[in-house]
Amino acid sequence: MAEHDPRGERLDELRRKFGREPLPxxxxxxxxxxxxxxxxxxxxxxxxxxxxxxxxALAARLVxxxxxxxxxxxxxxGCLEVFTTAWPQSSWRVPWMHSLFENAGxxxxxxxxxxxxxxxxxxxxxxxxxxxxxxxxxxxxxxxLERYHNVLYVCYxxxxxxxxxxxxxxxxxxAATTTTSPAGKERMGKRxxxxxxxxxxxxxxxxxxxxxxxxxxxxxxRKVRYAMGIEGPTFLVIHSxxxxxxxxxxxxxxxxxxxxxxxxxxxxxxxxxxxxxxVMPIRKVRPVTDYLELQGRFSHxxxxxxxxxxxxxxxxxxxxxxxxxxxxxxxxxxxxxxTQASSSVGRGGHPAGRV
Ligand SMILES: Cc1ncc(C[n+]2csc(CCOP(=O)(O)OP(=O)(O)O)c2C)c(N)n1
Ligand code: SF4
Numbered sequence: 001m002a003e004h005d006p007r008g009e010r011l012d013e014l015r016r017k018f019g020r021e022p023l024p025x026x027x028x029x030x031x032x033x034x035x036x037x038x039x040x041x042x043x044x045x046x047x048x049x050x051x052x053x054x055x056x057a058l059a060a061r062l063v064x065x066x067x068x069x070x071x072x073x074x075x076x077x078g079c080l081e082v083f084t085t086a087w088p089q090s091s092w093r094v095p096w097m098h099s100l101f102e103n104a105g106x107x108x109x110x111x112x113x114x115x116x117x118x119x120x121x122x123x124x125x126x127x128x129x130x131x132x133x134x135x136x137x138x139x140x141x142x143x144x145l146e147r148y149h150n151v152l153y154v155c156y157x158x159x160x161x162x163x164x165x166x167x168x169x170x171x172x173x174x175a176a177t178t179t180t181s182p183a184g185k186e187r188m189g190k191r192x193x194x195x196x197x198x199x200x201x202x203x204x205x206x207x208x209x210x211x212x213x214x215x216x217x218x219x220x221x222r223k224v225r226y227a228m229g230i231e232g233p234t235f236l237v238i239h240s241x242x243x244x245x246x247x248x249x250x251x252x253x254x255x256x257x258x259x260x261x262x263x264x265x266x267x268x269x270x271x272x273x274x275x276x277x278x279v280m281p282i283r284k285v286r287p288v289t290d291y292l293e294l295q296g297r298f299s300h301x302x303x304x305x306x307x308x309x310x311x312x313x314x315x316x317x318x319x320x321x322x323x324x325x326x327x328x329x330x331x332x333x334x335x336x337x338x339t340q341a342s343s344s345v346g347r348g349g350h351p352a353g354r355v
Contacts, residue, residue, distance in 0.1 A: 041093075043068040048091040049083040053250025055214045055240035055257060056080050056156040060127065062214070063154055063238075066221045067228055068094050072111055073125045076104035076132035079163040079242075080156055104128045105140035108151045116150075123228060126153040130171035131161040133237075134197050145204040145233045152227045152234045155197070158242035166245040170195040173265065174319070175312045176297045178245070183300040188312050193319075201235045202271040209235040210270040215257035219268065219280060239266045247296025259291040264320035267327050281331020285324065288317045 043064025050057035060080055064071070072095040075081045081098060084091040099107040108126035115122050126144070128137050133155035144151060160178050161167040168181040173194045177183035181190035201209045207230045212220040220238065227234035241257050243250040260266040261280070265288060268280035292298040292313070301309045301316075324330055 040065050041068040043071070043092065043094050044084065045091045045093060049086055050079070051242075051244050051250065053241075053243045053253040054079070054083075055242060055253050056129070056158055057083065058253070059154075059156050059214050059220070059238045059240045060084075062217050062220050063125075063224050063236075064094065066224050067123065067125060067152070070121070071095075071123050071125050072115070073097065073127055074099045074104050074107040074111055076126075076128035076137055077101045077163070078129035078132050078156075078161075079158075080127060080129065082163055099126075101132050102136045103140045104132060104137050105142075105144035105151075105153065108153070109140075109144045109147065109149045112149045112151050124149075124151045126151055128153070128155055129162070130155060130157045130159060131167075131169045133157075134171045134195050135169055141201075142204065145201065145206050145235070148206075149233055150231055152224075152236065155235070155237045156240045157237050158240045158245060159194070160242070160245050162242050162245045171197070173316070175301060175316060177300060178297070188300060188308055189297075198235075198237055198269065198271065202274050204233070205274055206233045206235065208270070208272055211237050211239070211266065211268050213239040213257045213261050213266060213268060214241070215239075215254050215261060216268065216280070223270065245297065247299075248294050252294055256291070256294050259286055259294065262286045263288045263291045264324040264329055265291060265316070267323045267329055269327055276327065279327045279329055282324070282329045283331050285330060288320050289313060292316070 041064070042061070044057070044061045048057065056079055073092065074097050076099050078101070085096075085098065090096065097107060097111070104126045108124050112124040115124065128141075133141060133153075141153060144153065157171055159172050159176065160169055166179050168176075168178040168190050170192070171194055172178055172181065172190050174192065175183075175189040177189040181187070183189040198209055198211055208227050210223045210227070212223050214220065223236055227236060239257055239260055241248065241253045241260075243253060246256065248256050261268055262282055262284065263286045264282065269276055270278040289302070292301055301312050303309050
């Protein structure tokens with residue numbers, strides 16, 4: 001590539017910034033792999049120990065890719081922490097701190113206060129699973145939000161305590177089977193509703209709280225970038241399938257996540273200072289059975305001629321319908337070129353526009 005080529009200079013600048021050698025003089029862009037030709041920050045390296053098809057690993061990579069490199073992370077224990085930091089190795093390329101199950105929010109608050117005292121702009125992120133966020137770290141999270149720390153908290157929601165053997169959490173959906181809510185003669189899996197954490201978080205009057213899914217990476221990264229630009233507490237919950245705990249083929253992670261959104265069970269909404277300002281419309285609403293049928297954790301709901309299974313399916317369908325109704329998810333756009341989940345989706349509803 002000629003030295004005066006501005007694309008080459010930009011590429012060299014990016015490579016230097018992310019700790020890579022500048023291209024040798026005369027190198028041609030054709031020689032680059034697609035990833036090299038579009039250099040991005042990799043906050044989470046490959047080579048970690050996540051299961052094949054782990055939604056959480058993918059989600060964390062997507063988040064750090066567009067949040068980094070000037071970030072620090074406080075990570076609650078859980079799969080994400082365990083599969084990335086088997087001593088003495090680490091997959092993280094940013095400053096990263098282990099926290100207890102219960103206090104990622106408190107650790108992140110301290111990190112942010114320290115950065116402030118040092119006069120640095122490094123953004124602090126806090127990561128936790130649903131067990132560490134919906135349940136055990138909830139108190140520290142609430143305190144962090146209420147004290148208005150400048151932290152982006154990301155909850156990787158795989159809907160159970162996966163790292164310790166698939167125990168139910170308050171995020172586990174109704175009727176899913178887990179090791180502590182087993183489906184059997186007595187019960188059809190979990191008997192309680194998934195906690196609406198987004199609404200609870202939004203009730204802290206924070207500037208921004210949103211739901212995202214690994215099935216929609218452009219949308220997910222747009223939300224991360226938007227949150228990163230906000231001074232104050234922000235929150236993102238990411239629907240992250242777990243092939244082990246959800247008992248689906250590891251090649252189907254994205255398909256499962258997509259169906260979760262398309263049936264209405266996991267609505268992708270954005271809430272600013274308590275008001276819903278944006279939703280991802282569903283172009284073609286699927287029945288919840290399309291989502292359930294791919295996952296072993298719901299297999300007890302799919303037996304034919306079983307009145308109990310039918311009742312549970314109807315119940316889950318009613319929950320999805322309720323979301324679709326409440327958030328107005330049934331999408332309809334006048335833009336014929338619109339594709340669901342692309343960054344260019346004409347979402348409307350928010351006067352300030354989007355990044
Ligand atoms: C106070 C406390 N209770 C229990 C544990 C054991 N423990 C470690 S990770 C984990 C499950 C984590 O679940 P979640 O936060 O949903 O993350 P996932 O592994 O599903 O990603 C549990 C119960 C602990 N470390 N500390
Ligand atoms: S158990 Fe689930 S969340 Fe944990 S690494 Fe495996 S796929 Fe990921």
